[in-house]
Amino acid sequence: MKISALDLKKQIEPIRQEIDAAIKEVIDNTAFILGNKVAEFEQHVVEYSGAKYAIGVSNGTDAISLALLALGIKAGDGVICPAFTYYATAGAVAAIGARPVFADIDYDTYNISLKSVEKILSRKNKVKAIIPVHLYGQCADMNGVLKLARKHKIKVVEDAAQSLGAEYRGRKAGTLGGCGTVSFYPGKNIGAFGDAGLILTNNKGLAEKLKILRNQGNKDKYYHLVLGRNNRLDTIQAVVLDVKLKYLDEWNKKRREVAQYYNRSLAGLPIKTPFVPDYTTHIYHQYVLRTTGTNKKFMDYLQAKGIDSRVFYPVPLHLQKCFKYLEYKVGDFPEAEKAAKQTFTLPIYPELTQEEKDYIIQSLKEFING
Ligand SMILES: Cc1ncc(COP(=O)(O)O)c(C=O)c1O
Structure with missing residues (x-):
């Protein structure tokens, strides 16, 4: 698939x-x-x-x-x-x-x-x-x-x-x-x-x-x-x-439903699903997971299975070449640096079918469970 x-x-x-x-x-x-x-x-x-x-x-x-x-x-x-x-x-x-x-950023959000x-x-x-x-x-x-x-x-x-x-x-x-x-x-x-x-x-x-x-x-x-x-x-x-x-709220609602399905399916597994504080709603432009290992391994496995997982973003801004003149260094923003190494996405959009969602979850579980 x-x-x-x-x-x-x-x-x-x-x-x-x-x-x-x-x-x-x-x-x-x-x-x-x-x-x-x-x-x-x-x-x-x-x-x-x-x-x-x-x-x-x-x-x-x-x-x-x-x-x-x-x-x-x-x-x-x-x-x-x-x-x-x-x-x-x-x-x-x-x-x-x-x-x-x-x-720096917050670990959870x-x-x-x-x-x-x-x-x-x-x-x-x-x-x-x-x-x-x-x-x-x-x-x-x-x-x-x-x-x-x-x-x-x-x-x-x-x-x-x-x-x-x-x-x-x-x-x-x-x-x-x-x-x-x-x-x-x-x-x-x-x-x-x-x-x-x-x-x-x-x-x-x-x-x-x-x-x-x-x-x-x-x-x-x-x-x-x-x-x-x-x-x-x-x-x-x-x-x-x-x-x-005119369709935005309906599309956002469907994205939320996909996210809820992913959350339920991944409950109890050693992977961090999105944390949504009570002051905000989430429209899931991206559905982002966090591993204690390296995101690249997850992304590569899912990509090999035909699932377009991505890393947003692999390099935090203070370590980008274009901002070298600002003189930041590795270690300045530990949470940003960790997030860049540990987070990856699952496909999320309103039109995803049940079969596609199931395949994504099944593939991810396969990788987690070895
Ligand atoms: C967080 C954030 N800021 C700014 C932009 C810039 O928007 P644009 O690509 O329309 O210039 C984007 C998206 O591309 C973004 O994701």
């Missing part, structure tokens, strides 16, 4: 006609940049998320850079990021000339460790913002993050790239800090047909700034108020996403 990490063909097939019609309308109107269709999608995200404003942008990486710029983060400022996340969280910081300041953040903030440094990442689809401990941010007067950008639809104490991920950023990379729970992203905020002034920043720094064409960028959301992507948004 061959089971991929994700099967977008299966997701698209039942909604193909709706998407084709939406794309056709954009082509018929030859309105490809911003316009009503982008505004309509943004309004639907506002209704979905409960945020006051949603600003569609080019991708989830640019969303972070723009959010930082709108919040006044400048070249040379320090921005705290978890050491265990996708590269783009810190890449977006470096892209505006700011300096990523890494923090893989999200940013408040203790580690507190330690950083207790030192004299130029930290001006923090980016908690809601990794794999569940929220970081936002009350703790917001409390520390208030105390130290730093800005908060939630990286909700992997978690649109997850809730922190009944509020949607991305709506709790100064800005929240979303990625619609095709493999996300709701993905575009290319690159796309979005920024959420409850602050009118920030929303206005972001609309100007994403569009070459102008409000009225050819009158450039600030040094903006070309970071608009393509209209074609907006209409695709607008169709998909």
Whole structure:
């Protein structure tokens, strides 16, 4: 049997006609940049998320850079990021000339460790913002993050790239800090047909700034108020996403059911299933397991069985070559380093069949039991 990490063909097939019609309308109107269709999608995200404003942008990486710029983060400022996340969280910081300041993660949740953040903030440094990442689809401990941010007067950008639809104490991920950023990379729970992203905020002034920043720094064409960028959301992507948004909660629910099935089937075995604290829901962008051994052995075995298991992420950010100039070293963030060696995924998406789920569990059990 061959089971991929994700099967977008299966997701698209039942909604193909709706998407084709939406794309056709954009082509018929030859309105490809911003316009009503982008505004309509943004309004639907506002209704979905409960945020006051949603600003569609080019991708989830640019969303972070723009959010930082709108919040006044400048070249040379320090921005705290978890050491265990996708590269783009810190890449977006470096892209505006700011300096990523890494923090360790929690053993159980893989999200940013408040203790580690507190330690950083207790030192004299130029930290001006923090980016908690809601990794794999569940929220970081936002009350703790917001409390520390208030105390130290730093800005908060939630990286909700992997978690649109997850809730922190009944509020949607991305709506709790100064800005929240979303990625619609095709493999996300709701993905575009290319690159796309979005920024959420409850602050009118920030929303206005972001609309100007994403569009070459102008409000009225050819009158450039600030040094903006070309970071608009393509209209074609907006209409695709607008169709998909209606199905997001149903898809997330199905992912949760797959995760619950895996959890039940693996109970009692020497493998750590995902821990979900009571302050957050989980939308299982990834279903991540942890072994006391090395993840590569598990991944290789499952891959040999035709199961597309992955490691997200094999190298923590403080040890990536591109961040060598920040002068971190092995041992600086032990939990991030351990997670990179011990965690691996099982395929998870709404369309997985019972037969496929059973085969995945049976193969994993075979390996665990020798
Ligand atoms: C945690 C995280 N942050 C940021 C990004 C960047 O998003 P994008 O690929 O849309 O630029 C991603 C995903 O790709 C991500 O997973």
